[in-house]
Amino acid sequence: xxxxxxxxxxxxxxxxxxxxxxxxxxxxxxxxxxxxxxxxxxxxxxxxxxxxxxxxxxxxxxxxxxxxxxxxxxxxxxxxxxxxxxxxxxxxxxxxxxxxxxxxxxxxxxxxxxxxxxxxxxxxxxxxxxxxxxxx
Numbered sequence: 001x002x003x004x005x006x007x008x009x010x011x012x013x014x015x016x017x018x019x020x021x022x023x024x025x026x027x028x029x030x031x032x033x034x035x036x037x038x039x040x041x042x043x044x045x046x047x048x049x050x051x052x053x054x055x056x057x058x059x060x061x062x063x064x065x066x067x068x069x070x071x072x073x074x075x076x077x078x079x080x081x082x083x084x085x086x087x088x089x090x091x092x093x094x095x096x097x098x099x100x101x102x103x104x105x106x107x108x109x110x111x112x113x114x115x116x117x118x119x120x121x122x123x124x125x126x127x128x129x130x131x132x133x134x135x136x
Contacts, residue, residue, distance in 0.1 A: 001061070001062055001091060001095075002037065002061045002062060002063040003061040004059075004060055004061075004099075005058060005059040005060075006056075006057075006058055006099060007057040007058060007059050008043075008055060008056065009055070009056050009057075009099075009103050011053070011054050011104070011107065011109055012051075012052055012053050012054065012055070013048070013053035015108055016053070016108040016109050016111055016112060017053075020048050020049055021046060021047070021112070022047050022048075023044055023045060023046045023047065023115075024045050025042070025043065025045075025117055025122070026041070026043040026044075027041065027043075027089055027092075027119070027122045027123070028040070028041040029041070029085060029088075029127050031078065031127070031129050032061075033078065033129070033131055033134050035063075036063065036064045036065075036066060036069040037061050037062065037063055037064065038061070038062045038064060038080060038088060038127075039059055039060065039062070040059070040060050040062070040085075040088045040089055041058070041092075042057070042060070042089065042092040042095075042096050043055070043056065043057040043058075044056050044096060044100070044114060046112060054104075054112070056096060056099065056100055056103070058092060058096050058099060060092045062088055076130060076132040077128055077129070077130055077131065078128065078129050078131055079126050079127070079128045080127040080128075081126050082123050082125060082126050085123055085127055086123055089119045089122070089123065093114070093117050093119065096114060097114040100112075100113075100114055101113070
């Protein structure tokens with residue numbers, strides 16, 4: 001992991017309700033070919049009765065060693081497998097859990113701990129990018 005960015009954090013309520021909480025998560029990936037870097041966005045929204053009460057979005061950047069990067073290129077297409085994406089995503093989820101703990105410490109929201117996230121349900125396919133179409 002090369003860099004961690006907290007893109008957005010907001011507590012939108014004064015209290016943490018005892019029940020009726022739900023949460024949704026999001027996951028996305030970006031690529032910086034010139035830097036040989038993969039980025040993973042992870043978001044979580046906690047809601048009470050369909051109203052968002054807490055939101056966190058992070059962006060974690062991962063450096064890939066040149067030999068590993070180059071081994072994933074075939075016919076100008078870079079492929080990062082679904083399993084590799086899962087590894088990056090799991091790192092991002094753990095990072096988000098720690099950030100949420102630190103940001104909510106001393107508030108009622110410190111009671112909410114990000115539950116386990118089944119990454120395999122969020123990853124449908126490999127990440128591919130045509131490097132011949134990238135701007136220098």
